[in-house]
Amino acid sequence: MNNLNIFDLNMVLDMLPNAIFLKDENLHFIFVNKAYEAMFGVSRNYILGKSVLEMTHLPEEEREMYQADDMATLNKQEFNHHIFSYKFADGKMHTCLHWSGGFTDENNVRGYLGVIVDITEQSRTIGMLRSQLNSMVTKVKLADESSLMDSLTQLQTRKYMDLVLDKYAKVEKRPFCCIMLDVDRFKDINDTFGHLAGDSVLKEVGAAIRQCARSNDIICRYGGDEFVVLLPNCTFKKAVSAAERIRSAVAEMVARPDGKPVSVSLGCSEHDGHGDGLRTLHEADKALYAAKQAGRNHVCVAPV
16 A cells, blocks of 8 residues: 555546545645546536635535535534535436545645535435335324224223323322213114114214213213213212213213113212222222113212
8 A cells, every 4th residue: 555656546536436525725626536527527627726616617605605614624624424415417406425524644734535425316215215104103193093082972982091091090190080881771772773873872972971071071982882981180979960960961862763762871980099090990880880780871879
Protein backbone atom coordinates (compact mmCIF):
# COMPACT_ATOMS: atom_id res chain seq x y z
CA MET A 1 0.00 0.00 0.00
CA ASN A 2 2.86 2.41 0.71
CA ASN A 3 4.02 2.10 -2.91
CA LEU A 4 0.69 3.31 -4.30
CA ASN A 5 1.02 6.70 -5.95
CA ILE A 6 -1.73 9.27 -6.49
CA PHE A 7 -2.54 7.90 -9.95
CA ASP A 8 -3.09 4.42 -8.59
CA LEU A 9 -5.37 5.82 -5.87
CA ASN A 10 -7.37 7.79 -8.44
CA MET A 11 -7.77 4.63 -10.49
CA VAL A 12 -9.08 2.76 -7.45
CA LEU A 13 -11.50 5.53 -6.55
CA ASP A 14 -12.73 5.65 -10.16
CA MET A 15 -13.60 1.98 -9.95
CA LEU A 16 -15.94 2.46 -6.99
CA PRO A 17 -19.72 2.62 -7.73
CA ASN A 18 -20.46 5.46 -5.29
CA ALA A 19 -19.75 9.15 -5.90
CA ILE A 20 -16.64 10.35 -4.03
CA PHE A 21 -15.29 13.88 -3.87
CA LEU A 22 -12.57 15.82 -2.04
CA LYS A 23 -12.40 19.52 -1.24
CA ASP A 24 -9.59 21.64 0.12
CA GLU A 25 -9.82 23.87 3.17
CA ASN A 26 -11.45 26.58 1.02
CA LEU A 27 -14.06 24.05 -0.06
CA HIS A 28 -12.86 23.96 -3.66
CA PHE A 29 -13.15 20.59 -5.38
CA ILE A 30 -9.76 18.87 -5.79
CA PHE A 31 -11.08 15.47 -6.82
CA VAL A 32 -14.25 13.77 -8.04
CA ASN A 33 -14.45 10.18 -9.30
CA LYS A 34 -16.18 8.84 -12.40
CA ALA A 35 -19.25 7.80 -10.42
CA TYR A 36 -19.72 11.45 -9.38
CA GLU A 37 -19.44 12.58 -13.01
CA ALA A 38 -22.00 10.00 -14.14
CA MET A 39 -24.34 10.69 -11.25
CA PHE A 40 -24.68 14.41 -11.92
CA GLY A 41 -23.82 14.53 -15.62
CA VAL A 42 -20.85 16.87 -15.18
CA SER A 43 -17.17 16.45 -16.01
CA ARG A 44 -14.39 16.70 -13.46
CA ASN A 45 -12.70 19.34 -15.64
CA TYR A 46 -15.75 21.54 -15.07
CA ILE A 47 -15.78 20.92 -11.31
CA LEU A 48 -12.16 20.90 -10.19
CA GLY A 49 -10.95 24.14 -8.64
CA LYS A 50 -14.46 25.45 -8.05
CA SER A 51 -16.63 25.63 -4.97
CA VAL A 52 -20.23 24.47 -4.92
CA LEU A 53 -21.26 28.13 -5.15
CA GLU A 54 -19.97 28.09 -8.74
CA MET A 55 -21.87 24.96 -9.75
CA THR A 56 -24.38 26.58 -12.11
CA HIS A 57 -26.16 23.28 -12.77
CA LEU A 58 -27.50 23.52 -9.20
CA PRO A 59 -30.24 25.96 -8.05
CA GLU A 60 -28.72 28.95 -6.27
CA GLU A 61 -30.51 28.34 -2.98
CA GLU A 62 -29.22 24.76 -2.92
CA ARG A 63 -25.65 25.90 -3.60
CA GLU A 64 -25.75 28.26 -0.62
CA MET A 65 -27.23 25.56 1.62
CA TYR A 66 -24.58 22.98 0.61
CA GLN A 67 -21.77 25.51 1.11
CA ALA A 68 -22.98 26.43 4.60
CA ASP A 69 -23.39 22.76 5.60
CA ASP A 70 -19.95 21.86 4.24
CA MET A 71 -18.28 24.75 6.07
CA ALA A 72 -19.90 23.74 9.35
CA THR A 73 -18.82 20.12 8.85
CA LEU A 74 -15.27 21.16 7.91
CA ASN A 75 -14.94 23.31 11.01
CA LYS A 76 -16.26 20.59 13.30
CA GLN A 77 -13.66 18.13 11.97
CA GLU A 78 -16.05 15.21 12.34
CA PHE A 79 -17.93 12.87 10.03
CA ASN A 80 -21.69 12.46 9.84
CA HIS A 81 -24.36 11.44 7.36
CA HIS A 82 -27.62 12.85 6.04
CA ILE A 83 -30.38 11.79 3.70
CA PHE A 84 -30.72 14.17 0.74
CA SER A 85 -32.64 14.15 -2.53
CA TYR A 86 -30.54 15.02 -5.59
CA LYS A 87 -31.49 15.56 -9.21
CA PHE A 88 -29.34 13.18 -11.26
CA ALA A 89 -28.24 13.29 -14.87
CA ASP A 90 -31.35 11.25 -15.79
CA GLY A 91 -33.49 14.23 -14.74
CA LYS A 92 -35.05 12.33 -11.85
CA MET A 93 -34.83 12.98 -8.11
CA HIS A 94 -32.90 10.30 -6.24
CA THR A 95 -32.80 9.64 -2.51
CA CYS A 96 -29.17 9.52 -1.37
CA LEU A 97 -27.11 8.92 1.71
CA HIS A 98 -24.59 11.76 1.95
CA TRP A 99 -21.64 10.78 4.16
CA SER A 100 -19.10 13.53 4.74
CA GLY A 101 -16.67 15.10 7.17
CA GLY A 102 -13.77 17.42 7.71
CA PHE A 103 -10.27 16.14 8.41
CA THR A 104 -6.71 17.36 8.97
CA ASP A 105 -3.80 15.42 7.47
CA GLU A 106 -0.34 14.77 8.93
CA ASN A 107 0.90 18.07 7.45
CA ASN A 108 -1.83 19.96 9.29
CA VAL A 109 -3.71 20.63 6.04
CA ARG A 110 -7.45 20.60 6.38
CA GLY A 111 -9.77 18.99 3.86
CA TYR A 112 -13.27 17.72 3.25
CA LEU A 113 -14.27 14.24 2.09
CA GLY A 114 -17.71 13.30 0.80
CA VAL A 115 -19.37 10.09 -0.38
CA ILE A 116 -22.80 9.97 -2.00
CA VAL A 117 -24.68 6.66 -2.13
CA ASP A 118 -27.86 6.32 -4.20
CA ILE A 119 -30.40 4.58 -1.94
CA THR A 120 -33.49 5.30 -4.04
CA GLU A 121 -34.40 1.63 -4.52
CA GLN A 122 -33.70 0.77 -0.91
CA SER A 123 -35.74 3.77 0.22
CA ARG A 124 -38.60 2.74 -2.06
CA THR A 125 -38.47 -0.80 -0.71
CA ILE A 126 -38.41 0.44 2.88
CA GLY A 127 -41.33 2.74 2.13
CA MET A 128 -43.30 -0.14 0.63
CA LEU A 129 -42.50 -2.38 3.60
CA ARG A 130 -43.44 0.41 6.00
CA SER A 131 -46.72 0.87 4.17
CA GLN A 132 -47.43 -2.86 4.37
CA LEU A 133 -46.54 -2.89 8.06
CA ASN A 134 -48.80 0.10 8.75
CA SER A 135 -51.60 -1.67 6.87
CA MET A 136 -51.08 -4.79 8.96
CA VAL A 137 -51.01 -2.78 12.19
CA THR A 138 -54.25 -1.05 11.16
CA LYS A 139 -55.91 -4.37 10.41
CA VAL A 140 -54.78 -5.82 13.75
CA LYS A 141 -55.98 -2.71 15.56
CA LEU A 142 -59.36 -2.84 13.84
CA ALA A 143 -59.63 -6.56 14.55
CA ASP A 144 -58.82 -5.92 18.20
CA GLU A 145 -61.31 -3.07 18.39
CA SER A 146 -63.98 -5.25 16.78
CA SER A 147 -63.34 -7.90 19.44
CA LEU A 148 -64.30 -5.30 22.06
CA MET A 149 -67.64 -4.38 20.47
CA ASP A 150 -70.53 -6.78 19.93
CA SER A 151 -71.68 -6.42 16.33
CA LEU A 152 -75.29 -7.38 17.06
CA THR A 153 -76.15 -5.17 20.03
CA GLN A 154 -73.39 -2.55 19.67
CA LEU A 155 -72.58 -3.12 23.33
CA GLN A 156 -69.17 -4.00 24.71
CA THR A 157 -68.03 -7.62 24.64
CA ARG A 158 -67.07 -9.95 27.46
CA LYS A 159 -63.41 -9.35 26.61
CA TYR A 160 -63.82 -5.62 27.19
CA MET A 161 -65.77 -6.21 30.40
CA ASP A 162 -63.02 -8.51 31.72
CA LEU A 163 -60.45 -5.76 31.07
CA VAL A 164 -62.53 -3.17 32.93
CA LEU A 165 -63.21 -5.62 35.76
CA ASP A 166 -59.48 -6.13 36.26
CA LYS A 167 -58.90 -2.38 36.11
CA TYR A 168 -61.55 -1.66 38.74
CA ALA A 169 -60.62 -4.48 41.12
CA LYS A 170 -56.84 -4.89 40.73
CA VAL A 171 -55.54 -1.52 39.60
CA GLU A 172 -57.88 1.18 40.85
CA LYS A 173 -59.32 -0.90 43.72
CA ARG A 174 -62.50 1.09 43.39
CA PRO A 175 -65.96 0.08 44.67
CA PHE A 176 -68.52 -0.89 42.04
CA CYS A 177 -71.71 -2.89 41.64
CA CYS A 178 -72.52 -5.58 39.14
CA ILE A 179 -75.80 -6.52 37.49
CA MET A 180 -76.04 -9.76 35.52
CA LEU A 181 -79.20 -10.58 33.56
CA ASP A 182 -80.48 -12.84 30.88
CA VAL A 183 -83.64 -13.15 28.79
CA ASP A 184 -86.26 -15.46 30.23
CA ARG A 185 -87.05 -18.50 28.04
CA PHE A 186 -84.89 -17.16 25.23
CA LYS A 187 -84.47 -20.64 23.74
CA ASP A 188 -88.24 -20.83 23.26
CA ILE A 189 -88.13 -17.56 21.28
CA ASN A 190 -85.44 -18.94 18.98
CA ASP A 191 -87.15 -22.32 18.58
CA THR A 192 -90.59 -20.83 17.93
CA PHE A 193 -89.81 -17.76 15.83
CA GLY A 194 -86.28 -18.37 14.54
CA HIS A 195 -82.87 -16.90 15.25
CA LEU A 196 -83.55 -13.64 13.41
CA ALA A 197 -86.38 -12.96 15.83
CA GLY A 198 -84.08 -13.90 18.69
CA ASP A 199 -81.43 -11.48 17.43
CA SER A 200 -84.03 -8.73 17.25
CA VAL A 201 -85.01 -9.38 20.88
CA LEU A 202 -81.35 -9.20 21.98
CA LYS A 203 -80.88 -5.86 20.22
CA GLU A 204 -84.01 -4.43 21.84
CA VAL A 205 -83.01 -5.71 25.27
CA GLY A 206 -79.60 -4.09 24.80
CA ALA A 207 -81.29 -0.81 23.87
CA ALA A 208 -83.50 -0.97 26.96
CA ILE A 209 -80.47 -1.55 29.22
CA ARG A 210 -78.63 1.37 27.62
CA GLN A 211 -81.64 3.63 28.22
CA CYS A 212 -81.61 2.82 31.94
CA ALA A 213 -77.85 3.02 32.49
CA ARG A 214 -75.70 6.00 33.40
CA SER A 215 -73.17 7.39 30.93
CA ASN A 216 -70.23 5.92 32.87
CA ASP A 217 -71.72 2.44 33.34
CA ILE A 218 -70.14 -0.40 31.40
CA ILE A 219 -72.70 -2.49 29.51
CA CYS A 220 -71.69 -5.66 27.75
CA ARG A 221 -73.23 -8.62 26.06
CA TYR A 222 -71.60 -11.32 28.15
CA GLY A 223 -72.56 -14.18 25.87
CA GLY A 224 -75.69 -15.54 24.21
CA ASP A 225 -78.62 -13.86 25.92
CA GLU A 226 -76.63 -12.80 29.00
CA PHE A 227 -75.74 -9.19 29.74
CA VAL A 228 -73.58 -7.60 32.43
CA VAL A 229 -73.63 -4.01 33.70
CA LEU A 230 -70.78 -2.66 35.81
CA LEU A 231 -71.71 0.42 37.84
CA PRO A 232 -68.65 2.26 39.22
CA ASN A 233 -69.01 4.39 42.35
CA CYS A 234 -72.58 3.22 42.89
CA THR A 235 -74.21 2.20 46.15
CA PHE A 236 -75.76 -1.24 46.30
CA LYS A 237 -79.20 0.27 46.90
CA LYS A 238 -78.95 2.36 43.71
CA ALA A 239 -77.69 -0.65 41.76
CA VAL A 240 -80.75 -2.68 42.82
CA SER A 241 -82.98 0.24 41.77
CA ALA A 242 -81.19 0.33 38.40
CA ALA A 243 -81.81 -3.41 37.99
CA GLU A 244 -85.51 -2.88 38.69
CA ARG A 245 -85.63 -0.10 36.08
CA ILE A 246 -84.02 -2.43 33.53
CA ARG A 247 -86.48 -5.22 34.33
CA SER A 248 -89.43 -2.86 33.97
CA ALA A 249 -88.09 -1.22 30.78
CA VAL A 250 -87.58 -4.57 29.04
CA ALA A 251 -91.11 -5.69 29.92
CA GLU A 252 -92.51 -2.43 28.52
CA MET A 253 -90.29 -2.01 25.45
CA VAL A 254 -89.52 -5.54 24.18
CA ALA A 255 -92.00 -8.02 22.79
CA ARG A 256 -91.89 -11.34 20.97
CA PRO A 257 -93.23 -11.55 17.39
CA ASP A 258 -96.57 -12.76 18.80
CA GLY A 259 -96.86 -9.62 20.91
CA LYS A 260 -96.16 -11.22 24.28
CA PRO A 261 -93.80 -9.20 26.46
CA VAL A 262 -90.22 -10.30 26.96
CA SER A 263 -88.93 -10.49 30.51
CA VAL A 264 -85.47 -10.70 32.07
CA SER A 265 -84.13 -12.03 35.34
CA LEU A 266 -81.41 -10.10 37.14
CA GLY A 267 -78.87 -10.60 39.90
CA CYS A 268 -76.99 -7.85 41.75
CA SER A 269 -73.71 -7.91 43.69
CA GLU A 270 -71.37 -5.35 45.24
CA HIS A 271 -67.57 -4.97 45.25
CA ASP A 272 -66.22 -2.93 48.16
CA GLY A 273 -62.89 -2.11 46.52
CA HIS A 274 -61.07 -5.15 47.91
CA GLY A 275 -60.68 -8.67 46.62
CA ASP A 276 -61.19 -10.32 43.25
CA GLY A 277 -63.55 -8.78 40.73
CA LEU A 278 -64.45 -12.20 39.35
CA ARG A 279 -65.89 -13.15 42.72
CA THR A 280 -68.25 -10.18 42.47
CA LEU A 281 -69.27 -11.36 39.00
CA HIS A 282 -69.89 -14.91 40.27
CA GLU A 283 -72.01 -13.54 43.11
CA ALA A 284 -74.18 -11.66 40.62
CA ASP A 285 -74.48 -14.87 38.59
CA LYS A 286 -75.66 -16.77 41.69
CA ALA A 287 -78.20 -14.02 42.39
CA LEU A 288 -79.40 -14.28 38.78
CA TYR A 289 -79.90 -18.02 39.25
CA ALA A 290 -81.91 -17.29 42.38
CA ALA A 291 -84.10 -14.90 40.35
CA LYS A 292 -84.76 -17.70 37.86
CA GLN A 293 -85.64 -20.08 40.68
CA ALA A 294 -88.01 -17.48 42.10
CA GLY A 295 -90.13 -17.59 38.96
CA ARG A 296 -88.21 -15.33 36.54
CA ASN A 297 -88.82 -11.63 35.83
CA HIS A 298 -87.30 -10.90 39.23
CA VAL A 299 -84.35 -9.04 40.71
CA CYS A 300 -82.37 -10.90 43.36
CA VAL A 301 -79.35 -9.74 45.32
CA ALA A 302 -76.21 -11.44 46.51
CA PRO A 303 -75.67 -11.48 50.29
CA VAL A 304 -73.93 -8.27 51.38
